[in-house]
Amino acid sequence: MVFFYERRKRMSSESAAKTKKTKKMKMPHIYVLLISITIICAAASWFLPAGEFERALSDAGREMVVPGTYHVIESTPVGFFTLVQSIYNGTVDAAGVIFFVFISYASIGLIIASGAFNGLVASMLRILKGSARAIIIPVFITLIGCASSTIGVFE
Incomplete structure (x- = not known):
């Protein structure tokens, strides 16, 4: 029993040494x-x-x-x-752009925090069944494209 304990202890110390060597630069x-x-x-x-x-x-x-x-x-x-x-x-x-980015981020954060976005995606998944679900990504791309061309979401 002691043999297995010593072997396990040695293996854990070797793996700990390996993790210390592979420390990445932050x-x-x-x-x-x-x-x-x-x-x-x-x-x-x-x-x-x-x-x-x-x-x-x-x-x-x-x-x-x-x-x-x-x-x-x-x-x-x-x-x-x-x-x-x-x-x-x-x-x-750049105050105008900074203010616009803050307001846009707050609006998107509010939509996500309220659950409206998750509800939209869930309802689209319920309505679209099977291979029709592949249309979700083009729909969102079109919505974002329309928003960026009309109200300036591209900022």
Whole structure:
């Protein structure tokens, strides 16, 4: 009996060692990623040369880049206070989209929390039997397509 206990104990310690070796790297928080990318871009503005292309209006009235017209312009490196201020200015400039996303998420969350969406899917499954259930996905794709083209759900 002791032999089986020792063998089981040894096997469990070996499996524990294997799980410790296969520890995966966790993704950092999204704010850490965003701030890191912002800092890297600000630092790059200090050593990458600034430049621009000339632009011209196309026949369709769109402003297009003229190929082969790249030239270097005066560099304007981004400092610390400009970096912090750009985060605030970007949030203010995108306030309409941010507000729309919050309202859309709250509306969808309310529909799901109230059980209306689950009820819709359950009633469609009750009505459609057998192979007719395959039509559920195209119906939802059509509904989402109509919503995004009329009320701007694509945001």
